[in-house]
Amino acid sequence: MKKLLKAPLQLAGLGLASALVLTGCAASTTAPSQSAEPSASEDITSQPIELAFMGPETPETFEPVIAGFTELYPNITINYEQIPFDQLATTIEQRIGSGDSAIDIYTVDQPWLAQYAAKGYLEDISYLAAEASSAMPSAMYDVNFYDEKMWALSVWNSTQMMFYNKDMLDAAGVQYPSSSPDARWTWEEIDAASKIIVDSGSAQYGYLLEQVVNYYQFQAIAESAGGGSGITGSDMLSLDLTNAGWTKALEWYQDSFANGLQPTGVGGFDTGPMFSDKKLAFFIGGPWDIGIFGGNDVNWGVAPHPYFEGGEVATPTGSWSWGLNPASKNKTAAAEFLKYATINPVGNLKTTEALTVIPANEEAAGKYLPGLESDPRSAGVSDIMLYEIQNTARTRPTTVGYVQFDSLLSVALEDIRNGAEITSRIDVLTAAIDDAWELFR
Amino acid sequence: MKRKELYWALLVFLAPAVLALVVMRILPAAQALIESLFKTNVFSGEKTFVGVDNYVSLFENPDFQNTIAVTILFAFLVNPIQVFSALLLALLFVRAFPFSRLLRSLIIFPIAVPPAVAAVMWSAVYRPDGLANGILKSLGLSTQGFILDEEQALMAIIVMLSWIGVGYWMLFLIAGLNDIPDEIYEAARIDGAGYIRQTVSVTMPLLGRPLSFVLVATTISNFLVFAPVLILTRGGPVGSTSLLMYDIFLRAYSFGDIGRANAGVFILILLMVTAVSLQFFLLRKGNQQ
Numbered sequence: 132m133k134k135l136l137k138a139p140l141q142l143a144g145l146g147l148a149s150a151l152v153l154t155g156c157a158a159s160t161t162a163p164s165q166s167a168e169p170s171a172s173e174d175i176t177s178q179p180i181e182l183a184f185m186g187p188e189t190p191e192t193f194e195p196v197i198a199g200f201t202e203l204y205p206n207i208t209i210n211y212e213q214i215p216f217d218q219l220a221t222t223i224e225q226r227i228g229s230g231d232s233a234i235d236i237y238t239v240d241q242p243w244l245a246q247y248a249a250k251g252y253l254e255d256i257s258y259l260a261a262e263a264s265s266a267m268p269s270a271m272y273d274v275n276f277y278d279e280k281m282w283a284l285s286v287w288n289s290t291q292m293m294f295y296n297k298d299m300l301d302a303a304g305v306q307y308p309s310s311s312p313d314a315r316w317t318w319e320e321i322d323a324a325s326k327i328i329v330d331s332g333s334a335q336y337g338y339l340l341e342q343v344v345n346y347y348q349f350q351a352i353a354e355s356a357g358g359g360s361g362i363t364g365s366d367m368l369s370l371d372l373t374n375a376g377w378t379k380a381l382e383w384y385q386d387s388f389a390n391g392l393q394p395t396g397v398g399g400f401d402t403g404p405m406f407s408d409k410k411l412a413f414f415i416g417g418p419w420d421i422g423i424f425g426g427n428d429v430n431w432g433v434a435p436h437p438y439f440e441g442g443e444v445a446t447p448t449g450s451w452s453w454g455l456n457p458a459s460k461n462k463t464a465a466a467e468f469l470k471y472a473t474i475n476p477v478g479n480l481k482t483t484e485a486l487t488v489i490p491a492n493e494e495a496a497g498k499y500l501p502g503l504e505s506d507p508r509s510a511g512v513s514d515i516m517l518y519e520i521q522n523t524a525r526t527r528p529t530t531v532g533y534v535q536f537d538s539l540l541s542v543a544l545e546d547i548r549n550g551a552e553i554t555s556r557i558d559v560l561t562a563a564i565d566d567a568w569e570l571f572r
Numbered sequence: 573m574k575r576k577e578l579y580w581a582l583l584v585f586l587a588p589a590v591l592a593l594v595v596m597r598i599l600p601a602a603q604a605l606i607e608s609l610f611k612t613n614v615f616s617g618e619k620t621f622v623g624v625d626n627y628v629s630l631f632e633n634p635d636f637q638n639t640i641a642v643t644i645l646f647a648f649l650v651n652p653i654q655v656f657s658a659l660l661l662a663l664l665f666v667r668a669f670p671f672s673r674l675l676r677s678l679i680i681f682p683i684a685v686p687p688a689v690a691a692v693m694w695s696a697v698y699r700p701d702g703l704a705n706g707i708l709k710s711l712g713l714s715t716q717g718f719i720l721d722e723e724q725a726l727m728a729i730i731v732m733l734s735w736i737g738v739g740y741w742m743l744f745l746i747a748g749l750n751d752i753p754d755e756i757y758e759a760a761r762i763d764g765a766g767y768i769r770q771t772v773s774v775t776m777p778l779l780g781r782p783l784s785f786v787l788v789a790t791t792i793s794n795f796l797v798f799a800p801v802l803i804l805t806r807g808g809p810v811g812s813t814s815l816l817m818y819d820i821f822l823r824a825y826s827f828g829d830i831g832r833a834n835a836g837v838f839i840l841i842l843l844m845v846t847a848v849s850l851q852f853f854l855l856r857k858g859n860q861q
Contacts, residue, residue, distance in 0.1 A: 217802075221825040249615045250828070396700035396720055531614075535827050542806050549720045551810050559811075563635055567827045570614050 175204065175464040182209045182465055186238035186451075187216040188486070196481040200471045207464055220534065227252045232458040235465040239283045239454045241274050242527040242537065247454070248277040249531050254455035254462060257281045259470065266474045270526065271491045275452050277529065283454035284473035285491035286482055290519040291341070291348065291447045292512065293321075293437060294406060294414040297430045300324070302333035303412075308434035310511035312518045315435040315444065318352075318383060321413060325392045328412045337392035338413035341402050341420070344544040346537050347447050348415070349384070351525055354445035355438040356380040360528045361540075367530035368568050370561050373554075379439070381553050388548050395549055406431075418516060421509050422487030433512045436519065448524035450491070489516060535567035601841055608835035614828050626835040635811065636819065640839075642726065643795070643816040647847060650730045650794045655787050657738045662745035663771065680739040687736060691803035694732045695719070698804070722809045729800055729813055737793070741786045748782030749775065784855050788848055795844050816840050 184193070190211050197209045212234075214222045220243065226234060228250070239247060247253050260281045264272050271285040293308065293316070300307055305324045308316045316324075325337020342348045350360060358376025363369045371377070387393045397405060406414035407427040414420070415436065424431060438444040453472065455465050471478035479492035483499055490496045500513040527533065543560040547553055608626050610619040630636045665676045682690065697703045698718035705715040718728045752775065760770050776783075798817040801807060807814035807822075816836060824833035 224825050224828065246614075246828075251615075251617075394700070396698075396702075538822070538826050542808050545806070546809050549717070549809055556810070559635070566629075566633055566635070567823075567829065569629070570827065570829050 175207070175467060177206060180204075180207045180461055180464045182207060182235045182461055182468060183212065183233055184209055184236045184468075185212045185214055185222070185234050186453075187214060187219050188238075189213060192485045193482065195484040196472050196478055199478055199481045200468050203471070204464075204467070207468070209468065223247070223252065227456055227458070230458045232456070232460050234456045235459040235461050236453055236455055236469060238286075239452045241283075241285070241449045241452055242529075242533040244275060244282055244452065244454075245277045245529050246531045246534055248280070248282040251457060252454075253282040254457045254459070255280050255282060256284070256455060256466065256469075259284065259466070259474070262470070262474050266476070266492050266494070268491075268493055268520070270448075270520075270524070274449065274526065274529075283452035284469055285450065285452045286473055286479065287450035288489040288491045288496070288520060289417055289448055289450040290489070290516050290524060291351070291415055291417050291436050292515055292519075293434045294416055294420060294424065294431050295434060296334070296406070296409065296412050297432055299328055299333045299409070299412045303328040303331040305412075307432060310432070310434050310515060312435045312444075312515060312522070316437045317440040318355075318437050319440045321437055322387065322390075322392060325412060326390075329391065334412040335410045336394045336405070337411070338387075338415065339393050339397070339402050339405055339411050341414065341416040343393070343398050343402060344541045344548065346527065346540050347449070349380070349540075349544060350527060351436065351445040351447045352384065352439075353377050353380040354525050355442040356383070357442055360525070362528040362530055362532075362536065366571075367528055368532050368571055370536075370564055372557050372561060377557075378553070381547055381557070383439075384544070385547050385550070385553060389550065398545075418489055418503065418512075419487045421503055421506065421512060424508075425487075425506050431508050433509055433515065435515050436523070444523045445525045446519045446523040448520065449527055450488070489520070531571055532564070532568045536564055539563050539567065601838075604834045604837040604841070607830060608832075608838050611831045622831070626831045627839070630832055630835055630839070635814070636836075638811045639814045639816055639819045642812065642814050643843070646726060646730070646797075646815060647791065647794060649726070650733060651787065651791050653730060654734050654737055654741060654790050654794075655783070657734060658741035658745055658786060659783070661738060661742045662749055663775070665742065666746050666749040679742065682736045683740045685736065686799075687733075687797075688799040688803060690732060690736050691800040694728075694735075694800075695804055698728055719804050719813075720809060722812045725805055725809055725813045729797075729804065732800055732804075733794070733797060737790065741790060744782050744786050745779065748779045752778045780855075784851075787851055787855075791847050791851065792844055795840060795847070816843070 184197075186193070190213055193211050197211065201207055201209065219238070219240075223237065227237070227247075239253070244253070257280045260272075263275075263281070263284055267285060268288075271288055274285060275281050275283045295308060297307065303324075305327055308320075321338055325334075328334045329337055340348050346361075353359070353361060353376060356376040356379040358374050358378075358380055359371060361370065361372050361377060363371045388395050394405065394410075403414070403416060403420060403423055405411050406416075406420075407424060407429060409429060421433075436444075436446045453469055455462055455469065459465055472482055473479055473492060476490075476492050476494035476498070479490045479495040480498060482488075483490050483495070487503065490499050500516060503509055503512050503516075530536070539560055543551075543556055546556055609621060609623060611622045611626065612619050661679060665672055665679070685693070695702075698720075699705075700715065700717075700720065704718060708715055717724055719725045756774055756778070757770055760774050765773065796817055797815055798821060801813055801815050801818040802821070805813040807818055817840065820833050820836040820840065823829040823836060
């Protein structure tokens with residue numbers, strides 16, 4: 132069970148960025164400067180080649196795509212190495228950073244791409260840009276660009292939605308939220324409904340954000356409150372965390388825990404099980420949860436992601452891309468595998484066989500999404516996801532300082548969730564991020 | 573054996589240890605010191621000599637000041653607690669009583685659990701609806717925040733680390749206790765000394781060596797505590813568990829700030845050397861008296 136849960140969460144943490152990126156950057160679709168394609172004369176069809184592939188998912192996740200590829204290239208073996216999500220950034224820093232050639236291809240959390248590209252941890256693959264742009268929605272394509280070059284290819288896309296426990300709502304006499312994006316609930320409505328449900332004793336808590344202290348999920352809340360992404364400036368290295376919107380979002384966030392509507396002390400892989408264990412009436416989670424909750428006995432339904440009354444509708448997005456290690460000795464073969472898993476709809480679809488996640492490839496997504504409704508409880512989810520990806524998704528900011536921002540913000544959110552005074556905590560956070568960003572100035 | 577031959581023999585026998593010491597300890601420390609004097613451009617990897625700028629910027633940073641304060645407070649709390657508990661347990665378990673072997677094994681058992689795994693286990697204990705609060709509730713006591721409470725988090729980590737470490741340190745002390753010849757106790761008993769008098773006047777002085785070793789070794793290992801902080805608190809709540817080793821990890825591997833991370837490493841080495849020298853000085857003084 133743990134294994135099952137782990138993969139989607141890792142995905143959620145790292146990977147969500149790609150979908151949103153689509154809509155967010157649509158206007159900036161970039162024409163890349165040409166990069167050198169590996170020598171075409173290199174033979175990858177006859178001699179035996181071993182490729183090393185590193186990522187946070189369980190090995191089972193990539194078995195289908197690896198099997199599909201090695202059927203086309205029987206001479207190529209792909210060895211997948213799983214690095215737990217929490218250690219992935221560190222491992223990339225240590226191994227790719229030190230020029231380790233024993234990794235050929237690795238997973239890249241999209242908001243981290245800018246920094247990896249700037250540090251030279253990724254091979255320039257702009258020569259694949261033309262093929263990629265016709266296979267993917269523009270946000271999924273744009274997210275892989277930094278400094279006008281393409282550094283990776285999107286494998287998955289993501290969004291978030293609201294799961295609700297029908298039995299709990301019935302018991303408390305609360306109407307189900309609509310599955311139509313036009314009639315989506317506000318956070319205020321969820322607070323009110325949660326209070327009724329908790330007071331009536333039909334649930335221990337009202338709701339919970341899946342990645343409760345992660346920017347991936349909090350960004351949509353701050354944006355809906357009118358606070359923007361929190362990062363501004365031409366170099367995207369200025370903070371804007373004290374505006375009215377961010378303050379409103381943070382106060383709402385803190386109150387939801389103080390009032391007992393969201394539980395404290397639960398995070399990481401423990402959030403989803405709270406919904407399956409019938410402790411929550413609502414759960415804001417991702418497409419992977421459809422797969423996970425498919426195995427529980429909760430009578431659940433799905434509604435669109437909430438927003439603040441009078442505010443804009445904003446939803447999380449983004450996911451994982453894959454990139455090539457510049458130190459790899461098998462770049463041609465690795466690029467071929469990368470193309471198969473992303474640009475080729477058949478290969479891309481295979482990456483979603485073992486996991487409920489949206490394929491980044493347009494054709495693959497078209498085949499995949501309707502299948503998500505095979506469980507009658509997930510009725511309407513395909514339309515919700517399509518709508519969010521196209522209309523409400525907010526990409527995480529492209530900044531070389533994302534790593535520092537993301538990791539320090541999440542510690543601050545944990546403190547605020549547990550009652551730390553907001554203004555002073557945000558001041559401390561701002562000083563800490565500015566200090567960490569000294570590196571780029 | 574001639575003197576010259578003796579020197580050669582000494583050199584040959586000592587070489588592996590000295591070599592290991594140089595390669596695994598002294599060179600990395602020297603490298604940390606050198607790197608701490610440079611600022612590395614994240615993008616180009618180019619290094620610029622900045623003198624003591626990295627140290628100045630660290631000590632001017634309120635977060636780092638807090639980290640140093642927390643690390644020192646932690647050292648003052650955790651080491652006496654662990655050494656004292658290990659000593660009490662050793663005095664207890666050196667005597668035979670019903671189930672003493674079983675209980676002793678249970679206390680030693682956590683050594684087998686890696687700190688990271690222990691941290692995951694303890695996160696379930698410390699959760700608001702976890703085991704610890706469950707026990708408090710069943711006793712009719714009010715529930716506590718533990719790792720979510722700024723004032724309890726450091727102590728919660730100390731308790732967890734002691735659960736892992738005390739059994740281990742107890743083993744050294746039991747070995748030390750077993751080395752004390754029975755005749756000395758016998759003589760003390762003939763002179764009319766009771767258990768407490770025997771412990772104070774016979775056991776403690778004769779346990780000096782293993783006790784000093786345990787004290788120095790716990791001090792060093794506790795300065796290097798890292799995984800529980802990463803897994804349980806990430807330095808929070810509000811910086812209350814921000815230990816130096818974690819701060820160094822964050823700067824080096826999350827932020828890529830190699831210069832200041834190495835400055836942190838060197839400050840950590842200085843802290844450890846100071847603490848251990850102080851311990852040796854006080855122990856020697858105690859022995860002379």
